[in-house]
Amino acid sequence: GAGVSQSPRYKVAKRGQDVALRCDPISGHVSLFWYQQALGQGPEFLTYFQNEAQLDKSGLPSDRFFAERPEGSVSTLKIQRTQQEDSAVYLCASSLNRGRETEAFFGQGTRLTVV
Amino acid sequence: KNQVEQSPQSLIILEGKNCTLQCNYTVSPFSNLRWYKQDTGRGPVSLTIMTFSENTKSNGRYTATLDADTKQSSLHITASQLSDSASYICVVSLYGNNRLAFGKGNQVVVIP
Numbered sequence: 001g002a003g004v005s006q007s008p009r010y011k012v013a014k015r016g017q018d019v020a021l022r023c024d025p026i027s028g029h030v031s032l033f034w035y036q037q038a039l040g041q042g043p044e045f046l047t048y049f050q051n052e053a054q055l056d057k058s059g060l061p062s063d064r065f066f067a068e069r070p071e072g073s074v075s076t077l078k079i080q081r082t083q084q085e086d087s088a089v090y091l092c093a094s095s096l097n098r099g100r101e102t103e104a105f106f107g108q109g110t111r112l113t114v115v
Numbered sequence: 116k117n118q119v120e121q122s123p124q125s126l127i128i129l130e131g132k133n134c135t136l137q138c139n140y141t142v143s144p145f146s147n148l149r150w151y152k153q154d155t156g157r158g159p160v161s162l163t164i165m166t167f168s169e170n171t172k173s174n175g176r177y178t179a180t181l182d183a184d185t186k187q188s189s190l191h192i193t194a195s196q197l198s199d200s201a202s203y204i205c206v207v208s209l210y211g212n213n214r215l216a217f218g219k220g221n222q223v224v225v226i227p
Contacts, residue, residue, distance in 0.1 A: 004158070033215070042204050042217035043159070056214070091158055104215060106158030
């Protein structure tokens with residue numbers, strides 16, 4: 001596709017429910033990032049993939065958060081036993097990872113509301 | 116403490132007026148600095164990028180400056196339009212590991 005695609009756009013989950021958020025990066029982009037953006041805040045780093053390898057998961061807030069990118073393209077962010085503090089917009093970005101001016105392109109995000 | 120601080124947090128300006136947004140960072144080692152525009156309900160979109168050796172970069176009515184010595188950047192919006200209403204996020208890229216450090220954004224509202 002032309003850009004980074006995320007689905008669903010909106011997700012309402014009952015507290016305790018598991019959710020899975022999908023990211024389709026731009027074809028050929030090596031790097032993939034997940035960010036969490038609370039209302040009125042800037043995005044906060046969650047995790048980073050280079051191809052299928054998860055090189056950095058230091059931003060995942062708890063072991064309820066899990067991300068994978070098994071074939072180096074599509075990525076899924078899974079949140080188990082959701083809690084109200086998980087409510088946020090989850091942004092995915094991808095980049096070519098070539099040199100200092102490589103740009104990260106963002107998807108529109110998935111707005112997760114835990115009730 | 117956030118490594119990228121932006122000010123003012125929010126501002127309201129009249130259509131046609133200019134405004135300047137500030138970004139101070141402590142991130143090191145530095146690779147590049149970008150300003151992103153994020154419309155409500157959308158993902159961030161890059162406006163400008165500057166590397167260590169660049170002092171200024173323009174993109175239409177947007178002009179960004181960078182002082183790498185003092186670790187400060189600014190984004191100047193000229194002749195604001197209603198469509199400029201958005202959050203403007205300063206993003207610093209760390210050299211070597213591809214990580215991005217985000218500011219919390221400057222929320223700009225342009226009124227007629």
